[in-house]
Amino acid sequence: MDEHESPELTEDEKQLFADLMPEDLTEIMDKGVNRRHFLKLMTLAGGGILAAQSAVAEQVLTRSSSETLPTELVPDSLENAVTVACKVNGKARTFTIDSRMTLLDTLRERLDLTGSKKGCDHGQCGACTVIVNGSRVLSCLTLAASCAGKTVQTIEGLAQGNRLHPMQEAFLKHDGFQCGFCTPGQICSAVALLDEAKKGHASYVTGNLRPPVGPVKLSNEEIRERMSGNICRCGAYPNIVAAIQEVHSGQSVEQVFRSV
Amino acid sequence: MRPFTYTRATDATSAIKLLAENPHAKFLAGGTNLLDLMKEDVERPTALIDISDLDLNDIKPITAGVNQGGISLGGLGKNTDAANHPLVRQHYPLLSQAILAGASGQIRNMATNGGNLLQRTRCPYFYEVAMPCNKREPGTGCGARDGINRMHAIFGWSEHCVAVYPSDLAVALTALDAGVIVRSANGQQRRIPIADFYRLPGDEPEKDTNLPHGELITAIELPKNRFANQSYYLKVRDRASYAFALVSVAAALETEGNTIKQARIAMGGVAHKPWRALKAEQMLVGKEATEANFKLAADAEMADAKPLTHNAFKVELGNRSIVLALRMAVNGGKA
Numbered sequence: 001m002d003e004h005e006s007p008e009l010t011e012d013e014k015q016l017f018a019d020l021m022p023e024d025l026t027e028i029m030d031k032g033v034n035r036r037h038f039l040k041l042m043t044l045a046g047g048g049i050l051a052a053q054s055a056v057a058e059q060v061l062t063r064s065s066s067e068t069l070p071t072e073l074v075p076d077s078l079e080n081a082v083t084v085a086c087k088v089n090g091k092a093r094t095f096t097i098d099s100r101m102t103l104l105d106t107l108r109e110r111l112d113l114t115g116s117k118k119g120c121d122h123g124q125c126g127a128c129t130v131i132v133n134g135s136r137v138l139s140c141l142t143l144a145a146s147c148a149g150k151t152v153q154t155i156e157g158l159a160q161g162n163r164l165h166p167m168q169e170a171f172l173k174h175d176g177f178q179c180g181f182c183t184p185g186q187i188c189s190a191v192a193l194l195d196e197a198k199k200g201h202a203s204y205v206t207g208n209l210r211p212p213v214g215p216v217k218l219s220n221e222e223i224r225e226r227m228s229g230n231i232c233r234c235g236a237y238p239n240i241v242a243a244i245q246e247v248h249s250g251q252s253v254e255q256v257f258r259s260v
Numbered sequence: 261m262r263p264f265t266y267t268r269a270t271d272a273t274s275a276i277k278l279l280a281e282n283p284h285a286k287f288l289a290g291g292t293n294l295l296d297l298m299k300e301d302v303e304r305p306t307a308l309i310d311i312s313d314l315d316l317n318d319i320k321p322i323t324a325g326v327n328q329g330g331i332s333l334g335g336l337g338k339n340t341d342a343a344n345h346p347l348v349r350q351h352y353p354l355l356s357q358a359i360l361a362g363a364s365g366q367i368r369n370m371a372t373n374g375g376n377l378l379q380r381t382r383c384p385y386f387y388e389v390a391m392p393c394n395k396r397e398p399g400t401g402c403g404a405r406d407g408i409n410r411m412h413a414i415f416g417w418s419e420h421c422v423a424v425y426p427s428d429l430a431v432a433l434t435a436l437d438a439g440v441i442v443r444s445a446n447g448q449q450r451r452i453p454i455a456d457f458y459r460l461p462g463d464e465p466e467k468d469t470n471l472p473h474g475e476l477i478t479a480i481e482l483p484k485n486r487f488a489n490q491s492y493y494l495k496v497r498d499r500a501s502y503a504f505a506l507v508s509v510a511a512a513l514e515t516e517g518n519t520i521k522q523a524r525i526a527m528g529g530v531a532h533k534p535w536r537a538l539k540a541e542q543m544l545v546g547k548e549a550t551e552a553n554f555k556l557a558a559d560a561e562m563a564d565a566k567p568l569t570h571n572a573f574k575v576e577l578g579n580r581s582i583v584l585a586l587r588m589a590v591n592g593g594k595a
Contacts, residue, residue, distance in 0.1 A: 099308070
């Protein structure tokens with residue numbers, strides 16, 4: 001429901017709210033059902049109080065809650081304001097920010113792209129990894145101001161419509177996470193890593209660096225070294241490596257968690 | 261983070277001018293170290309001049325001058341691109357290895373060659389603004405001297421500072437006798453040999469390098485050499501990857517038969533600058549490339565080490581690392 005749309009409640013719904021949430025009725029009539037009302041209804045539903053009016057309750061509960069989403073903030077005054085135009089997940093975006101804003105904070109707080117996570121905020125954990133101009137970088141150590149004219153891809157930009165990126169599919173298949181906090185960074189890092197391998201990039205565990213550069217086939221040891229900038233406190237590493245190896249090799253890899 | 265003005269430079273001349281006229285201005289390139297230090301309130305620039313658009317990324321052969329036959333790395337080239345460039349991998353695999361030993365894939369994609377040289381120590385007393393640190397705030401004392409100094413220097417430290425220099429790339433550059441090309445506000449360009457670029461702390465630990473404020477690193481020059489067949493960068497750290505060195509060794513040999521014609525050894529994690537192991541090098545020249553001679557060379561270098569309270573282990577570790585790096589250099593990377 002649009003935030004400006006006046007609520008159109010059926011007579012049954014009005015009766016339901018009047019019975020169950022009389023103190024909220026005026027607000028609901030004026031502004032519509034918001035998140036607080038929705039949660040309250042959910043609690044009542046959980047307690048079985050809505051059972052008698054189940055048909056109406058179902059109707060209300062399946063309506064989207066219309067809590068006002070913050071639209072683009074336009075600060076009255078900014079010290080050292082910088083206006084940045086860049087492309088984020090294929091869309092042109094322009095925003096005016098304090099020069100101190102990192103790319104991570106801008107994505108999360110200004111563009112509502114909260115997939116990229118703030119783990120350490122000091123470049124040590126990799127949870128904020130995004131892909132800028134095709135390369136994986138740490139958005140917590142990147143000033144948003146320095147992204148003018150660049151293309152930024154985040155975890156939200158990997159799937160095509162309802163079709164997940166193969167790396168996302170592989171993380172699901174191999175259970176490449178537990179709490180999931182590091183996962184967006186892990187997946188962005190892994191996606192860019194595949195490109196690096198195609199370009200023939202070497203790592204510290206690559207034996208001989210001198211043969212001509214061409215696409216490289218990565219061992220699990222190589223994948224571990226190349227993913228060392230992404231820390232997983234749950235220790236899902238074997239599953240993460242299996243997921244990346246499956247997409248990299250194009251061949252089905254055994255699900256590690258089934259064999260232990 | 262404290263407020264600062266942000267300017268995106270379009271040409272080197274105006275960028276250097278902007279920097280030179282404000283003692284509290286800083287160049288921003290990859291930002292991997294500078295932004296972190298600004299968040300910690302260790303660095304407090306009032307102006308950042310973003311130089312990442314400047315056209316200083318090329319890696320190319322040097323066709324004239326003292327380093328003819330060598331290669332030049334643009335000061336603003338990314339670490340990833342330097343490590344993977346065919347010219348670097350073919351002729352300076354030691355440098356590729358050293359770069360790849362440092363940081364993570366993400367950070368190497370961001371960090372520039374010039375910026376890497378100017379990164380600051382990771383001494384925890386330098387990072388924690390509640391602690392005394394002569395490097396951060398001259399005159400406050402050194403917290404690490406009698407504090408927790410397991411990660412600190414065993415060579416060349418002073419009572420004022422026991423911090424170590426963190427770059428891996430610079431250790432390889434030191435072994436390879438690189439030159440740092442810098443440009444000043446009057447447009448003049450000069451070459452600083454890498455050995456003169458860094459300094460020991462003495463009583464001015466706030467100075468990491470001999471580069472004055474107001475100059476830009478435009479390139480790094482690598483002279484031609486015959487080390488590509490026999491070199492190795494060994495990095496020993498607390499975890500398998502993505503950690504700073506306890507000790508690292510860049511080793512390169514040129515041999516004739518089994519006789520060593522030239523030896524280059526530089527160490528990381530042991531001093532306020534990349535530590536050129538000249539004594540070990542001198543021991544090796546003219547000798548056979550044998551395990552026994554490698555050990556004599558390591559003993560000669562490490563005899564001068566002066567460990568602190570918690571880092572005596574670095575003396576033995578450094579000794580063994582020199583021997584192992586030399587062995588791996590002659591064995592094509594095999595231990």
